[in-house]
Amino acid sequence: MKTEVTRLLGIDYPIVQGGMQWVGLAELASAVSNAGGLGILTALTQPTPEDLAREIQRCRGMTDRPFGVNLTMLPAVTPPPYERYLDVIIDSGITIVETAGNSPRAFVERMKAHGIRILHKCTSVRHALSAERAGVDIISIDGFECAGHPGEDDIPGLVLIPAAVRALKIPVIASGGIADGRGMAAALALGAQGVNMGTRFLCTREAPVHDAIKQALVAAGERDTNLILRSLRNTARVFKNAVSDEVVALERRPGGTVFEEVRPLVAGQRGRAALESGDAQAGVVSAGMVIGLIDDIPTCDELIRRMVAECRTHLRRALAMAEE
Incomplete structure (x- = not known):
């Protein structure tokens, strides 16, 4: 599937794994990348920048496909050493970074100087426009349905995705509420160039969490x-x-x-x-509301292949309806 997102990131399918705290480890990131999507390591899951360097190397030993690193910057009384984490990302030769939380403006110029593609995850069009002006390459727009922090505006994806696509000049990735090919087809029809999934990848065989957690989410x-x-x-x-x-x-x-x-x-x-x-x-x-659409725990490869097949089927079905 060829979109602006697959072209910019060098991946086969426009499916990005969310950068999940405690979950974005090499086992999951490499499995998503090996399946043709974009796996993401979560920088702050690692206790120190040195630990992140080791995790990047461990992931490289498990895949030769592109993968990225998530660096989430949030207000804190004693913030993590973000600059040192970024040093490791650059020194390790990472070419894709997902930023979230505060504006990445302070780090954009440095990342661009090292050829890094920047995906910025945000929950509103106004923040997306600010990130675009700062120089990021792709916006991942996170609807109210999402797991984690949905912001305070409460705008669901069905409205937020096309609003972001209409306002931005750079590609948009749809995030929040997507678990299967139907959601992926809907996101593409709304103008997104790809999808980002967290909760759905949490419920895969390779996700490094206890199976009982996965089963609890599947049952919900x-x-x-x-x-x-x-x-x-x-x-x-x-x-x-x-x-x-x-x-x-x-x-x-x-x-x-x-x-x-x-x-x-x-x-x-x-x-x-x-x-x-x-x-x-x-x-x-x-966990996102999308747990209501999850009923199995496949491998990442099985999930991505199934999603792409379902997506194509639903897009063809919609096109056939339009032609009639």
Whole structure:
């Protein structure tokens, strides 16, 4: 499938794996890339920049296809050493970087000087336009259905994707709410040049999380997510479980809550422990509404091949309807 995204990234199919904290490791990234998509390592999953360098080398030992690195920049009291992570990305010869969170403007010139293609993930057209002006190559536009941080505007993909395509001159990747070839066909029909998937790749054989977590997501429906931290304007969509229910209850109390009160519940290490132990009730697990469309745990190769075949079938069916 040839689109601007496949041309820019040097991949066979316009399918990008989301940069998922604790999940974007070499096992998953290499499997997606070997299947013809774009695998993504998550930089901040690695405790130090030196660990990221080793993970990049480990991924190179598992695939000779293009893969990228996600560098998410979020406000923090003590921020990670983003510059040092970027040093490793450049020194390791990575040619594709997915940025998210804050504007990548401060890093764009340096990445461009080293021939890096930049995908920037954002949740609104206004932020996408700002990133385009900053010089990124591709926008990954994240609809309200997505896992993780959907922003505060609550615009779903059916509106957000064509709004972004209409406003931008650079290619758009549709993200959030896509799990199969039907969603991919819809995204392409709306003007996107590719799709980005996180939750769907979490439910694959190669995803480095406990099988019980995958089975819990497969068994869930589209109503089985919670929006947490809404009252603190740091909204995150996560799997509906005991922990996220407790966070929601605290936020809905008269007088609400403060971050220090919910911090132990939403701590990243607690979520990581849940992914590793298989206890789906033990911590916050990022998951999109698309869990309602997931009913198996294929390999990445099986998933991508099936998606592409389904996508072509649905596009042909829609074209036949138009011709009639």
